[in-house]
Amino acid sequence: MIGSGPSLRASPIGAGSDDVVRLLSQRQQSQLAVIATEVHLPPARIVYREDSCAECVFIVARGTLKAFRDLPSGKRRVLAFLFRDDLFGLAEGGHYLHTAQSISAVTLYRIPVHALTRMLQADPELQFQFLCKVAHELRASLRQTIIVGRRDAVGRVAMFLQLLQPAGDRARRSRIEIPMSRSDAANYLGLTLEAVSRATRTLERMGVVGFTGRHAAQILDTSKFHKLVTGL
Amino acid sequence: MIGSGPSLRASPIGAGSDDVVRLLSQRQQSQLAVIATEVHLPPARIVYREDSCAECVFIVARGTLKAFRDLPSGKRRVLAFLFRDDLFGLAEGGHYLHTAQSISAVTLYRIPVHALTRMLQADPELQFQFLCKVAHELRASLRQTIIVGRRDAVGRVAMFLQLLQPAGDRARRSRIEIPMSRSDAANYLGLTLEAVSRATRTLERMGVVGFTGRHAAQILDTSKFHKLVTGL
DNA sequence: CGGACTATTGAGACTCCTCAACTAACGTGG
DNA sequence: CCACGTTAGTTGAGGAGTCTCAATAGTCCG
Numbered sequence: 001m002i003g004s005g006p007s008l009r010a011s012p013i014g015a016g017s018d019d020v021v022r023l024l025s026q027r028q029q030s031q032l033a034v035i036a037t038e039v040h041l042p043p044a045r046i047v048y049r050e051d052s053c054a055e056c057v058f059i060v061a062r063g064t065l066k067a068f069r070d071l072p073s074g075k076r077r078v079l080a081f082l083f084r085d086d087l088f089g090l091a092e093g094g095h096y097l098h099t100a101q102s103i104s105a106v107t108l109y110r111i112p113v114h115a116l117t118r119m120l121q122a123d124p125e126l127q128f129q130f131l132c133k134v135a136h137e138l139r140a141s142l143r144q145t146i147i148v149g150r151r152d153a154v155g156r157v158a159m160f161l162q163l164l165q166p167a168g169d170r171a172r173r174s175r176i177e178i179p180m181s182r183s184d185a186a187n188y189l190g191l192t193l194e195a196v197s198r199a200t201r202t203l204e205r206m207g208v209v210g211f212t213g214r215h216a217a218q219i220l221d222t223s224k225f226h227k228l229v230t231g232l
Numbered sequence: 233m234i235g236s237g238p239s240l241r242a243s244p245i246g247a248g249s250d251d252v253v254r255l256l257s258q259r260q261q262s263q264l265a266v267i268a269t270e271v272h273l274p275p276a277r278i279v280y281r282e283d284s285c286a287e288c289v290f291i292v293a294r295g296t297l298k299a300f301r302d303l304p305s306g307k308r309r310v311l312a313f314l315f316r317d318d319l320f321g322l323a324e325g326g327h328y329l330h331t332a333q334s335i336s337a338v339t340l341y342r343i344p345v346h347a348l349t350r351m352l353q354a355d356p357e358l359q360f361q362f363l364c365k366v367a368h369e370l371r372a373s374l375r376q377t378i379i380v381g382r383r384d385a386v387g388r389v390a391m392f393l394q395l396l397q398p399a400g401d402r403a404r405r406s407r408i409e410i411p412m413s414r415s416d417a418a419n420y421l422g423l424t425l426e427a428v429s430r431a432t433r434t435l436e437r438m439g440v441v442g443f444t445g446r447h448a449a450q451i452l453d454t455s456k457f458h459k460l461v462t463g464l
Numbered sequence: 465c466g467g468a469c470t471a472t473t474g475a476g477a478c479t480c481c482t483c484a485a486c487t488a489a490c491g492t493g494g
Numbered sequence: 495c496c497a498c499g500t501t502a503g504t505t506g507a508g509g510a511g512t513c514t515c516a517a518t519a520g521t522c523c524g
Contacts, residue, residue, distance in 0.1 A: 011324050073463030077381055079374050092243050092371055124356045134366045139324060141373035142311050148380050149309055149422040182471060190381040195512060197472055231305030414503060424481060429504055
């Protein structure tokens with residue numbers, strides 16, 4: 001990280017670029033830094049609870065988090081994983097829609113919404129970056145809908161791994177870090193822990209993906225992998 | 233409709249209000265009208281195709297549309313239904329992410345993205361309304377994820393009906409209009425047409441919902457209905 | 465090294481999908 | 495206006511897949 005303040009990452013709106021880019025300029029970062037507070041959190045710490053009063057939004061500077069919602073039936077549903085440069089803290093009617101919890105140790109920028117909205121109103125360029133970011137999250141959510149809509153567990157897990165693939169050349173992309181637990185991943189995918197476990201086993205047996213430990217995977221057969229992702 | 237131009241509707245960001253409100257002022261509507269073109273379309277007409285060059289965004293003035301995506305496997309997935317005051321035309325890398333098609337006869341406002349982005353940059357208040365609207369769509373998408381994640385068909389259909397519930401008092405809310413076909417609804421819910429058919433039949437047998445024709449439903453037992461929606 | 469939590473593996477039940485036949489609704493053209 | 499063809503929806507029987515429940519193995523942390 002070059003900047004010394006909050007940064008965002010997304011595909012720009014409208015522009016022809018295909019790439020995910022860093023959105024904020026140095027100026028915008030330092031401007032945001034004025035109203036932002038840096039927060040350090042150990043793993044498994046609640047950042048905020050659903051339905052509590054939404055006074056701040058957050059930007060991830062380091063680490064991984066999950067956003068989940070407790071359903072009336074008692075079940076819990078993971079709706080998103082949050083990585084570096086992600087924005088979170090979505091509210092409705094002044095209350096958070098889900099609970100945010102750290103998975104690894106994280107560093108966050110906490111920004112009061114009222115200060116942020118004032119700043120956005122005064123700085124159209126900055127606001128535009130936030131618009132791009134929210135559109136980016138909307139795309140991510142639609143992608144999740146596609147994934148969860150699939151019937152087969154193996155295909156869903158394959159798509160999930162693709163989601164976690166780092167950017168870069170083929171060698172870099174083949175090594176995948178899996179920061180979350182199996183059970184969180186399962187929950188995100190709309191599967192049970194057991195189904196994910198069996199699916200990963202199947203992927204290994206097919207020689208498509210190798211798992212070394214629980215938090216690292218390597219794609220061994222890119223062609224087969226892509227066939228699974230696209231659904232045969 | 234009082235305004236004579238495009239209008240948007242969403243929950244505002246940050247504010248304490250719980251309600252969905254009309255976002256744009258008269259001034260903003262007439263300002264948008266300058267760069268917008270009114271388009272009338274009969275039912276079942278493609279507005280744009282996925283992967284085609286994204287030059288315009290659209291706002292629904294009247295009617296219902298669906299947004300879907302053709303998956304590599306050959307299957308088709310409905311990702312959203314679009315109603316009055318909805319904004320659509322989400323793109324990535326300059327290309328539309330899904331295909332938009334009218335369900336009923338529709339009236340749309342077509343707005344070139346380059347003109348819109350220019351206008352947004354120049355008018356922070358207007359841009360803020362668009363930010364609210366996109367956040368609103370993000371919430372809708374997250375809600376769909378929750379719905380699709382459920383396992384039981386009856387519960388999913390119940391949630392879907394709740395989604396279509398009009399605002400107002402109890403009497404108004406109990407009468408539900410279903411503009412889309414069973415098969416589109418099924419697709420949106422991640423079910424087959426047959427499963428939806430059986431689920432509606434079950435709802436009828438349980439005396440929870442009555443169906444008169446294929447495009448109208450009435451909630452008969454609100455308490456049971458809510459139990460189904462929340463998942464027992 | 466022990467304890468608690470997470471993950472793997474197995475057997476059975478349940479639900480939805482697939483396939484197939486039939487019925488209803490819609491729009492077209494005679 | 496009606497007959498017809500096409501599309502959309504209903505209903506039934508069978509099979510595939512995941513969920514549930516249960517027991518075992520592995521991992522992390524004190």
